[in-house]
Amino acid sequence: MPRQDRPAGYDRHAYEPFAVTVDLAVLTVRDGALHVLLVERGQEPYTGRWALPGGFLLPRESAETAARRELAEETGLADVAGLHLEQLRTYSEPGRDPRMRVVSVAFTALLPNAPEPRGGGDAAQARWLPYGTQGTLAFDHDRILADAHDRVGAQLEYRSLATAFCPPEFTLGELQQVYETVWGTALDRPNFRRKVLATEGFVEPVPGAARLTGGRGKPAALYRAGTATALHPPLLRPSREGRPA
Amino acid sequence: MPRQDRPAGYDRHAYEPFAVTVDLAVLTVRDGALHVLLVERGQEPYTGRWALPGGFLLPRESAETAARRELAEETGLADVAGLHLEQLRTYSEPGRDPRMRVVSVAFTALLPNAPEPRGGGDAAQARWLPYGTQGTLAFDHDRILADAHDRVGAQLEYRSLATAFCPPEFTLGELQQVYETVWGTALDRPNFRRKVLATEGFVEPVPGAARLTGGRGKPAALYRAGTATALHPPLLRPSREGRPA
């Protein structure tokens, strides 16, 4: 908050020229692999490098609004059903942009379906890249992306985030694949199923509906995301002795 | 990140006059009650109202640096041993400040000992108030404070945050009081003790040391904060509804 109680110092402090931007770590699960939505820079600095989509706040919009707008402008992903947008943290180190002072509010955005991006707006092109194959990103976006991955992995344990990676109706196998993909570990199917169903408000069955997955095997029952946002009890990831990621 | 790839639009977007501030939700446990550090505003708007300490970013400092500086300037709490500072989230809604566009990076700060604040700097006065008795704060600080409380309560479950409320050497009874105070629930002492000691890296014993607490009773063994930042297994809070504690 502004310290109005700054008798003489007020003007000295208040109007330093800060540029405020948003950056988005947009993640989806596609073909059993985690993918990130990246845009190719067409301008200096970092020309030709991959970067997270994002851009400047307009005078009368919040960071959340700016994030949705930039996502639509730069990648064509507008009004995606089930887009889950959440603040990650704000990056404000001086020098993170070589040209000027930029404070950036970073978001994680989770999507089902991975629609192909349009690469429009300010970005030269936009593409889904498998997480880990993106090389070195522009600015401090490597760190932002890593922070986003850590956060999402941790939040799968105690929040009903995983459904944001799934279409409106999904099978428990698909939900399990989200966990296995983000965590990079295999889970026991019978136990996963029981835990999910025992967690109130996580998923709710779609009566009578079933879908064939993978072409073979028994059709799987379909579920919708429930109303709960927190998971009780949490769905803890398998213990790698003593210490987690 | 700035979209430099904004051929004509760059100047239109980049230099909107955003003021960037930090706000701090500084919490401590004192006499078995959670307290918040607040400053009284001496200027319009919200003159005389309590507000979270905070202020503008200087041109060459990060939000984290600004947070420490403002804490020292406005409350005299400089270089407090064991200060735990962590980003909460960023508040950017237009209109959250009646005079101009202000984007604020909010932090939670946890302290042991509750040293008396000096009320200097820009603030008319600074005081610890018991959480819940602070009335309506200036700006959107009510919401920031509520978000901070929620976050801290949740993080006590799976992070070793609680030690940040304790002095360098503390008893398990003091640590338990932190949990009970923040969560507002009583915990079973024998079980609490076993869980804490079973969680690797949470606390480590100070050999031979003991301290009398409350004037009576058996002197309690002393512990130091361990090296772990995450808690495995987590120390889940008792039953919200339906789930046995």
Place this chain on the structure above:
DNA sequence: TCAAAAGTGTTCGTCCTACACCCATGA
């Protein structure tokens, strides 16, 4: 009839809760 994927059952150990009990100290 086989492979593949969904779904159920069961065992067995671990952890957790609740509560009883002992210890050390000041008054």
Place this chain on the structure above:
DNA sequence: TCATGGGTGTAGGACGAACACTTTTGA
């Protein structure tokens, strides 16, 4: 010797990991 707070022990139930087994589909 009592009140107070620290600390240990333990029985019983809940939970979870591991894995055997059944079901339903396409080829």
